Amino acid sequence: MSILIKDGILVDANDSIKGDLLIEDGRIIKAAAKIDTSEAKQVLDAKGCYVMPGGIDPHCHMQLPFMGTVASDDFFTGTRAALAGGTTTQIDFIVPNPEQSMLDALKQWSGWAEKACADYSFHMAVTWWGDKTAAEMDEIVNKQGINSFKHFMAYKNAIMVNDEIMMNSFIQSRELGAICLIHAENGELVARKQEELLAQGITGPEGHPLSRPPEVEGEAANRAIVFADEVGVPVYIVHTSCKPAVEAISRARRKGMCVIGEALIGHLLVDESVYWNEDWEFAAAHVMSPPFRAKGHQEVLWDSINNGDLSVLGTDHCVFMHKQKANGKGDFTKIPNGTNGLQDRMHLFWNFGVNTGRINMNQFVALTSTNAARIFNMYPQKGSLIEGTDADVVVWDPKAERTISVKEHLQNVDFNVFEGTKVTGINRWTIANGKIVFADGKANVEEGAGKFVARKPFAPMFDNLRTRVKVRQPQAVARR
Numbered sequence: 019m020s021i022l023i024k025d026g027i028l029v030d031a032n033d034s035i036k037g038d039l040l041i042e043d044g045r046i047i048k049a050a051a052k053i054d055t056s057e058a059k060q061v062l063d064a065k066g067c068y069v070m071p072g073g074i075d076p077h078c079h080m081q082l083p084f085m086g087t088v089a090s091d092d093f094f095t096g097t098r099a100a101l102a103g104g105t106t107t108q109i110d111f112i113v114p115n116p117e118q119s120m121l122d123a124l125k126q127w128s129g130w131a132e133k134a135c136a137d138y139s140f141h142m143a144v145t146w147w148g149d150k151t152a153a154e155m156d157e158i159v160n161k162q163g164i165n166s167f168k169h170f171m172a173y174k175n176a177i178m179v180n181d182e183i184m185m186n187s188f189i190q191s192r193e194l195g196a197i198c199l200i201h202a203e204n205g206e207l208v209a210r211k212q213e214e215l216l217a218q219g220i221t222g223p224e225g226h227p228l229s230r231p232p233e234v235e236g237e238a239a240n241r242a243i244v245f246a247d248e249v250g251v252p253v254y255i256v257h258t259s260c261k262p263a264v265e266a267i268s269r270a271r272r273k274g275m276c277v278i279g280e281a282l283i284g285h286l287l288v289d290e291s292v293y294w295n296e297d298w299e300f301a302a303a304h305v306m307s308p309p310f311r312a313k314g315h316q317e318v319l320w321d322s323i324n325n326g327d328l329s330v331l332g333t334d335h336c337v338f339m340h341k342q343k344a345n346g347k348g349d350f351t352k353i354p355n356g357t358n359g360l361q362d363r364m365h366l367f368w369n370f371g372v373n374t375g376r377i378n379m380n381q382f383v384a385l386t387s388t389n390a391a392r393i394f395n396m397y398p399q400k401g402s403l404i405e406g407t408d409a410d411v412v413v414w415d416p417k418a419e420r421t422i423s424v425k426e427h428l429q430n431v432d433f434n435v436f437e438g439t440k441v442t443g444i445n446r447w448t449i450a451n452g453k454i455v456f457a458d459g460k461a462n463v464e465e466g467a468g469k470f471v472a473r474k475p476f477a478p479m480f481d482n483l484r485t486r487v488k489v490r491q492p493q494a495v496a497r498r
């Protein structure tokens with residue numbers, strides 16, 4: 019089956035060039051100024067449209083067992099929603115229970131992911147440390163195709179890691195050529211603030227942001243960055259939501275430290291006033307960590323996207339139905355944390371980023387796709403329009419519109435934090451591995467068509483850091 023995308027503008031992270039794109043057997047086989055229509059079985063007329071690499075969401079959670087319940091989007095509904103929104107690859111998080119082996123957890127997640135209809139990969143969380151952990155990390159990287167480890171500095175008495183475990187893992191990650199991901203919130207401070215607030219009778223969703231102020235995130239981000247720099251391992255701060263965390267990242271990057279900052283579409287657009295809404299269900303539906311912030315933080319995030327300090331856009335898509343959120347009635351600390359975005363991320367980012375002039379189209383591609391591919395080492399197979407690579411492509415119609423709503427979305431959740439937002443500029447077609455999986459507003463997906471994307475260690479983009487670590491070994495003074 020061959021598809022020719024004709025007369026569009028090919029947009030990647032660097033250039034925007036008028037041209038045609040030919041796809042065959044799941045691969046991009048030719049990108050050229052003009053390709054004859056006789057070369058393909060099917061021709062898509064992309065006049066007036068942009069042809070871009072399919073999106074990569076580096077941060078989502080399908081059917082995650084969390085806070086006594088399970089996230090309601092599974093690998094089928096979640097990947098289907100992603101494809102409808104132009105995201106053709108997503109990276110999920112395997113989160114072993116304390117004492118559970120990584121390999122055992124990998125087996126569990128791989129089983130769940132069999133029904134995915136879009137390609138996916140995994141990050142592995144380090145949630146505890148035992149005699150075998152270092153060896154397991156080795157196997158995860160060198161035999162299982164996972165090159166990234168996640169560390170939760172929050173969620174005390176559950177999956178939080180202390181400084182010692184974080185350092186153990188950072189050192190082993192450096193040896194293995196893996197990257198370290200950080201959920202940056204000081205879990206000790208959060209736990210104490212939660213107790214204080216509950217004792218003061220603040221039990222509603224407003225207690226959530228009050229217990230996790232921006233400083234708590236800034237402190238943790240800075241600590242993780244200092245550790246990573248000391249060890250000489252690349253560090254990636256997930257869901258950067260506020261000024262203190264951005265400042266820690268920016269300061270480190272100005273010094274030449276190897277730090278990547280991730281922003282979430284939700285933090286760019288939703289502010290903390292939602293938690294003070296008098297409708298409990300509405301307020302609770304917005305509970306996620308870090309919480310949505312006061313409006314002033316949003317401009318800081320947009321500026322940092324523009325200057326490159328935040329270089330990846332994710333969602334942290336992790337959804338729970340109203341009846342699951344209700345577990346936290348009377349105690350905000352029990353409201354399952356998580357909100358949607360997988361289907362909406364690219365539409366919103368185009369509308370509020372490109373249409374407003376905050377970013378250009380090439381930045382759009384870089385932030386929604388290419389940068390994640392480079393950082394997590396699946397470039398150019400993913401995140402590019404290069405000949406020979408996977409045919410994951412979106413054809414973007416800058417004039418088409420969508421009004422985001424729980425009534426039309428494919429995300430398996432009865433709420434949408436972007437409800438009622440009208441966006442201009444959406445995908446007309448999504449092509450995943452050479453197949454049209456979304457066309458003119460309709461998804462046409464196949465359960466199980468998504469494949470696991472294995473990722474090798476030692477991503478080339480961090481070669482300079484590894485050289486620096488070797489060159490800068492301290493030398494003892496030769497004394498007489």
Ligand SMILES: [Zn+2]
Pocket residue numbers: 077078079334336
């Ligand atoms: Zn997450």
